[in-house]
Amino acid sequence: MNIENATPLLRVEKLNKSYAKGIGNRHRTQILRDVSFELRRGQTLGLVGESGSGKSTTAACVMGLTDADSGLIEFDGVNLTTLSKPEMRRMRRRIQMVFQDPNGSLDPRFTVADLVEEPLIVHGVKDPAERSRRVSEVLDRVGISVKQAERYPFAFSGGQRQRIAIARALVLNPDLVVLDEPVSALDVSIQAQVLNLLSELQDELGLTYLFIVHDLAVARLMSHHIAVMNAGEIVEAGPSADVFENTTHPYTRALLDAVPGAHRRSAQQRTAQQGTTAALAAAGMADALEGK
Numbered sequence: 001m002n003i004e005n006a007t008p009l010l011r012v013e014k015l016n017k018s019y020a021k022g023i024g025n026r027h028r029t030q031i032l033r034d035v036s037f038e039l040r041r042g043q044t045l046g047l048v049g050e051s052g053s054g055k056s057t058t059a060a061c062v063m064g065l066t067d068a069d070s071g072l073i074e075f076d077g078v079n080l081t082t083l084s085k086p087e088m089r090r091m092r093r094r095i096q097m098v099f100q101d102p103n104g105s106l107d108p109r110f111t112v113a114d115l116v117e118e119p120l121i122v123h124g125v126k127d128p129a130e131r132s133r134r135v136s137e138v139l140d141r142v143g144i145s146v147k148q149a150e151r152y153p154f155a156f157s158g159g160q161r162q163r164i165a166i167a168r169a170l171v172l173n174p175d176l177v178v179l180d181e182p183v184s185a186l187d188v189s190i191q192a193q194v195l196n197l198l199s200e201l202q203d204e205l206g207l208t209y210l211f212i213v214h215d216l217a218v219a220r221l222m223s224h225h226i227a228v229m230n231a232g233e234i235v236e237a238g239p240s241a242d243v244f245e246n247t248t249h250p251y252t253r254a255l256l257d258a259v260p261g262a263h264r265r266s267a268q269q270r271t272a273q274q275g276t277t278a279a280l281a282a283a284g285m286a287d288a289l290e291g292k
């Protein structure tokens with residue numbers, strides 16, 4: 001067994017998070033309850049669950065965007081919850097995020113080349129020639145030409161904008177990328193292209209993904225492991241095939257049964273939303289992922 005793969009890159013243990021509510025903030029709502037999972041280098045953990053189950057809050061804690069009340073977040077052997085703000089900012093170079101809406105990270109006043117260069121400037125890469133080389137390299141990887149990069153974000157389609165957001169996240173050579181519903185705002189055929197790209201980038205660069213996703217077909221195709229969240233708790237976790245095909249938890253069963261048309265399909269088909277799966281297969285996605 002590969003020793004490197006045996007050690008998790010990310011280990012979350014008994015993470016708890018609550019928010020104040022009510023008059024004078026006298027009460028607290030528990031959002032995360034003892035959330036624990038591990039994510040190995042080069043692998044994808046799909047975090048699935050209904051809206052409001054706590055997926056994005058978990059991601060925000062991992063990214064250091066909000067503080068947990070208690071628990072451990074260990075990244076490459078370092079407990080992130082004990083880092084000072086400047087230490088966490090430095091660590092953020094290695095942990096990047098891609099959001100559902102690429103527009104949030106693409107300021108329309110800047111060219112694509114400038115937008116992709118910005119993280120390098122923020123993280124102190126001083127040499128302009130080095131910055132320029134890295135920007136061209138990463139844009140090339142996501143399929144945007146140097147000439148196109150002189151344009152502004154509004155000149156691109158939704159799928160291309162998400163590619164640019166991915167380039168911006170990858171330009172710092174991160175180890176871990178948190179993907180928060182990165183394709184759910186895209187047309188199904190474009191979803192397949194972006195998912196293919198993410199899969200290729202993972203293989204080429206050895207990236208590790210924490211993939212927040214509500215579409216179970218996408219979760220199944222992209223994830224080595226799945227963690228199912230319900231009301232702030234992980235109710236079921238394991239290798240993707242086990243979770244989807246030998247479901248043990250009633251909540252996971254209910255999620256799978258809620259997929260449109262589930263009652264018409266066999267147990268094996270139940271995890272896939274037909275339209276999405278057909279488009280993913282047409283784009284070669286299923287083949288590309290078969291070896292995982």
Ligand SMILES: Nc1ncnc2c1ncn2[C@@H]1O[C@H](COP(=O)(O)OP(=O)(O)OP(=O)(O)O)[C@@H](O)[C@H]1O
Nearest residue numbers: 019020031049050051052053054055056057058214
């Ligand atoms: N800053 C906040 N203050 C108070 N409550 C919050 C805050 N952020 C999130 N919540 C609450 O935490 C719960 C979990 O939200 P979260 O966004 O983590 O869920 P989610 O599973 O990612 O859902 P979605 O897919 O809709 O984003 C929700 O009930 C939400 O209203």
